[in-house]
Structure formats: C-alpha cells, structure tokens
Amino acid sequence: MxxxxxxxxxxxxxxxxxxxGGVSKDPVRDSRMMELRQSFHPLYIPSLYIxxxxxxxxxxxxxxxxxxxxxxxxxCNPLREVLNRHPGVLHxxxxxxxxxxxxxxxxxxxxxxxxxxxxxRDGFRVLMDIFGTVGKKFSDGVVNYKMEHGMTLDDEDLTxxxxxxQG
Amino acid sequence: MAxxxxxxxxxxxxxxxxxxxxxxxxxxxxxxxxxxxxxxxxLTESSGVNVREISEDGMVLQFDLTGVEPCIANSIRRSxxxxxxxxxxxxxxxxxxxxxxxxxxxxxxxxxxxxxADPRKFKFRLPRATVEHPESTLIFxxxxxATKTSSALRNAxxxxxxxxxxxxxxxxxxxxxxxxxxxxxxxxxxxxxxNILIATLLPQQELLLKLHVVKGVGKDxxxxxxxxxxxxxxxxxxxxxRNVYDEEARxxxxxxxxxxxxxxxxxxxxEKAVIRDxxxxxxxxxxLKDPTLSDCMQIAFRENEFEFTVESVGxxxxxxxxxxxxxxLKKRCEFLSLICPKEPNWNNxxxxxxxxxxx
Numbered sequence: 001m002x003x004x005x006x007x008x009x010x011x012x013x014x015x016x017x018x019x020x021g022g023v024s025k026d027p028v029r030d031s032r033m034m035e036l037r038q039s040f041h042p043l044y045i046p047s048l049y050i051x052x053x054x055x056x057x058x059x060x061x062x063x064x065x066x067x068x069x070x071x072x073x074x075x076c077n078p079l080r081e082v083l084n085r086h087p088g089v090l091h092x093x094x095x096x097x098x099x100x101x102x103x104x105x106x107x108x109x110x111x112x113x114x115x116x117x118x119x120x121r122d123g124f125r126v127l128m129d130i131f132g133t134v135g136k137k138f139s140d141g142v143v144n145y146k147m148e149h150g151m152t153l154d155d156e157d158l159t160x161x162x163x164x165x166q167g
Numbered sequence: 168m169a170x171x172x173x174x175x176x177x178x179x180x181x182x183x184x185x186x187x188x189x190x191x192x193x194x195x196x197x198x199x200x201x202x203x204x205x206x207x208x209x210l211t212e213s214s215g216v217n218v219r220e221i222s223e224d225g226m227v228l229q230f231d232l233t234g235v236e237p238c239i240a241n242s243i244r245r246s247x248x249x250x251x252x253x254x255x256x257x258x259x260x261x262x263x264x265x266x267x268x269x270x271x272x273x274x275x276x277x278x279x280x281x282x283x284a285d286p287r288k289f290k291f292r293l294p295r296a297t298v299e300h301p302e303s304t305l306i307f308x309x310x311x312x313a314t315k316t317s318s319a320l321r322n323a324x325x326x327x328x329x330x331x332x333x334x335x336x337x338x339x340x341x342x343x344x345x346x347x348x349x350x351x352x353x354x355x356x357x358x359x360x361x362n363i364l365i366a367t368l369l370p371q372q373e374l375l376l377k378l379h380v381v382k383g384v385g386k387d388x389x390x391x392x393x394x395x396x397x398x399x400x401x402x403x404x405x406x407x408x409r410n411v412y413d414e415e416a417r418x419x420x421x422x423x424x425x426x427x428x429x430x431x432x433x434x435x436x437x438e439k440a441v442i443r444d445x446x447x448x449x450x451x452x453x454x455l456k457d458p459t460l461s462d463c464m465q466i467a468f469r470e471n472e473f474e475f476t477v478e479s480v481g482x483x484x485x486x487x488x489x490x491x492x493x494x495x496l497k498k499r500c501e502f503l504s505l506i507c508p509k510e511p512n513w514n515n516x517x518x519x520x521x522x523x524x525x526x
Contacts, residue, residue: 048503074246075499
C-alpha cells in the first residue's frame with residue numbers, strides 16, 4: 001500500500017503485492033488477490049487508481065475521482081446505485097470517457113467525517129453481499145426445481161454457492 | 168375523436184403502465200427514506216429467485232428474479248454475455264490451403280465453432296506464452312488431402328467426376344498432448360455439433376491446418392460467449408378493468424397476443440374474457456389503439472421483478488452459467504475492494520484500520 005509515488009495528488013496503486021523491505025505487509029490479502037487474479041482473463045485484469053485532479057488537489061479527500069481500468073457498466077452501474085443509498089454520500093456518478101478505452105471515471109463526494117476509500121470499500125462489500133445472496137437463492141431455486149420435477153441433481157447443483165470450482 | 172388519455176394514477180408495485188402514447192413511468196419511493204448505515208448493508212432481504220423452467224438437457228433456463236434493482240439484473244445479463252469464459256479456436260496454423268476460400272476466411276469460420284469443453288478445467292493462455300501448455304491449449308488437426316483423380320477422369324463429363332468434398336466440423340481431430348493421461352476428460356473435447364460446414368473443396372484442393380483452442384471471454388471476441396442468448400424483461404401484469412363479453416371479447420382476443428385471453432362461460436351464459444396468464448404478453452399495444460377496447464385492459468410492468476431467459480450454446484448447462492456469472496461479478500467486486508488503497512495520501516485524514524468483515 002505504500003508503493004505509490006510521492007507525487008502530489010496522484011496515487012497510483014498497482015494491483016500486486018505490496019512489499020516493504022522485502023516482506024509483504026499483508027500476506028493474507030496479497031495471496032487472496034493473487035488467487036482472484038488467476039480467475040480473470042490476463043488481458044482484462046481490473047485495476048483502480050485515483051486520478052490526478054487537474055485543478056490542483058485542493059479538492060481534498062472528500063471529493064475523489066477513481067479511475068477503474070478494464071471495467072464497464074457491468075460493475076459501475078450497480079456500484080453507483082448502491083452508493084447512492086449510503087448515508088455518508090453526497091454525490092456519486094460515473095462516466096466512460098471513450099468507449100474504445102476500457103476506463104471508467106467514477107466520481108464520489110462524501111460528507112465530513114467519511115473517507116472516500118472507506119465508502120468505496122463499503123460499496124463493494126454491499127455489492128458482494130447482494131450478488132452472494134442472489135447467487136445463493138438462485139442455486140437453492142435450481143435445486144428445488146430439480147427435486148420437484150424429478151431431474152437428476154448434478155454435483156454442481158449441490159455445492160454451496162461460492163465453493164464451486166474456480167472459473 | 169380520440170378520447171382524452173389521462174395519466175394513470177400511481178399504483179404500488181408497478182414501475183410502468185403502458186398507455187396509448189407514452190408509457191407512464193413511476194420512480195420508486197425507496198430513495199426518500201433516510202438511509203442509515205445498517206439499512207445500507209441489508210439491501211437484499213426482500214429479494215427472491217423462482218426458477219420457472221429448466222429444459223431436459225439443461226440448456227434453456229427461465230427464472231424470475233424479484234426484489235432487486237434493474238441494474239443488478241442487467242449486470243447479471245452483461246456478465247453472462249461478456250465475462251463467463253468458454254473455449255473456442257483462437258490460433259490457426261495453416262499448412263496448406265488450395266481452396267477458393269482465403270486463409271482468414273476459413274480461420275474466422277473455425278473460430279466460431281463452439282467446443283464441448285468445461286472451461287473451468289483450463290487456465291487462460293498467457294499472452295506471451297511461447298510453449299503451448301496442455302493446461303491452457305488444446306490442439307486440433309484438420310487435414311483434408313487432395314483426392315487423387317486420374318487425368319482421364321479430370322477431363323470427363325461433369326457427372327463422371329468425383330464429387331466436391333465438404334469439410335465438416337467432425338473432421339477436427341484432437342491431437343492429445345504427450346503428457347495427457349489416457350483417461351483424461353480433455354480427450355473428449357470436440358465441437359458441439361458435428362454438422363457445421365466449414366468449407367467445400369474441389370477434389371484436387373487440399374486443406375491442412377492445426378487449430379489451437381483456448382479459453383477466452385466474450386469481452387474479447389463474441390465467439391467466446393457461452394450463451395446464445397441471455398435476456399430479461401420486467402414482469403408484465405395485465406388486468407382487465409371492466410367485463411368484456413361475447414363479440415367484444417372475441418375482438419379483444421384478436422387484438423392481443425395469442426393465448427393471452429381466454430373465453431369463459433359465466434353464470435349468465437355469456438362468454439367473458441379472462442386473462443389466462445400475464446407472462447404470455449409479448450409487447451403488442453394493439454389493444455390501446457382500439458377506440459372502444461382501449462380502456463378495458465391495463466398493461467403494466469411490475470417494479471423490480473424480472474423474468475430471465477438463458478439459453479446456453481451447449482458447453483455447460485445454463486444454471487451453471489448463471490452461477491458462474493454471479494460468482495465472477497462477486498470476485499470482481501472483491502478484487503476491486505482489495506486493491507482500493509486503504510490510506511490516502513493526504514495528511515489531514517486518518518483512515519481507520521478496517522476490521523475483517525466475515526462474508
């Protein structure tokens with residue numbers, strides 16, 4: 001997490017391990033990140049960094065534009081919907097500057113006492129929860145349907161959602 | 168003269184009511200409640216999934232998703248189309264091609280052939296790989312050598328010559344890697360359909376090539392999309408606002424989609440129109456244009472309730488694909504939340520150390 005350069009207003013986070021002095025600062029998080037990284041297509045690995053504000057970084061910590069790379073409406077629209085319901089959020093919106101570039105500019109403005117990064121992480125957490133609930137209910141529904149209609153249950157239906165074979 | 172169309176009043180549970188000119192859209196009232204942090208974290212308590220139908224071979228799936236915002240449903244659809252991986256031919260090594268088709272024409276046809284392979288057992292091929300690893304690539308061979316014809320036959324009449332050779336996808340043969348075990352499942356990978364016509368050759372033309380089948384995502388190329396279609400629509404809700412009898416009922420039946428309106432005999436001996444099932448509505452608005460029948464039916468869509476139809480190409484069953492799509496979305500969110508920087512670079516804000524939430 002301390003691998004960014006010390007340029008003013010520009011924090012670029014490489015999605016990789018954060019090594020300080022040869023030892024990883026947070027091995028659990030890094031190993032989980034490496035594991036997740038395997039499941040993405042190598043040309044389309046998502047990443048995130050905070051963009052350099054043009055008018056100087058006087059906008060401060062409460063109004064931040066995140067640049068998400070290799071992302072599109074699939075993640076950003078639900079994230080925006082979810083963050084609108086966050087009590088600490090004043091304004092959230094996103095735009096895709098050019099459709100040929102896989103980049104999203106995600107603007108977030110929060111009230112006093114909240115931090116933008118924390119609010120983003122809350123948003124991602126809630127999105128994970130939503131998808132997890134929907135997935136679990138879906139797989140339960142499939143199992144119920146198959147049992148009602150006498151179809152054979154495959155192994156995949158019986159594994160709990162989230163523990164299935166990694167794609 | 169056309170009747171005045173009044174804006175229909177807000178009804179709970181409906182997001183949109185179709186009228187003669189413009190649909191009446193109702194925004195949800197949820198945004199007006201003051202959100203609290205606890206309420207923020209429990210957004211899906213009222214959601215539900217109801218599986219409507221799974222076909223015999225599991226390839227066609229219809230299910231209802233209720234209690235979620237339309238953007239979540241759209242994300243699932245987009246993820247099914249773009250992010251769920253599947254296997255298709257990516258590289259073609261052409262050794263000999265004397266047919267009338269160009270190399271790239273045959274190559275693009277080969278790429279669109281779907282393969283019956285479970286993409287979860289393979290890894291993505293790294294972009295700068297120099298050696299083909301059996302974990303990531305499968306090599307297929309297509310060799311149609313030239314049929315040898317004597318010069319006498321070549322100059323003969325048309326019906327005496329040997330016929331044209333059709334190259335089908337059944338001619339693709341897997342070349343197993345030397346390290347592959349004899350009982351490995353990967354030896355059974357073949358195209359889903361045997362009857363895909365790739366090219367037609369004259370007897371003296373030849374086609375020799377090798378194919379690399381790799382794992383990819385639909386975002387990269389549409390050939391990697393594992394569904395032939397994935398669509399959703401808001402659940403329609405049709406209601407008859409007044410009783411329609413006999414002649415009018417038959418006219419109503421002719422104006423609405425097939426099988427939507429059924430005629431029942433009621434106690435007075437008249438034939439009454441009854442809506443059989445709202446989901447048979449296919450989107451036609453002919454009823455609303457009719458002068459007398461336009462006020463008898465209300466066509467509306469329920470709020471936050473969607474019907475999905477997912478048809479898989481054939482590699483995996485549709486239920487598995489939907490589970491994978493949702494899981495990939497979840498993994499993306501988790502990955503992004505892990506790489507979101509914890510401590511900002513500004514001096515006047517101290518971000519607290521977050522405790523590990525249990526998911």
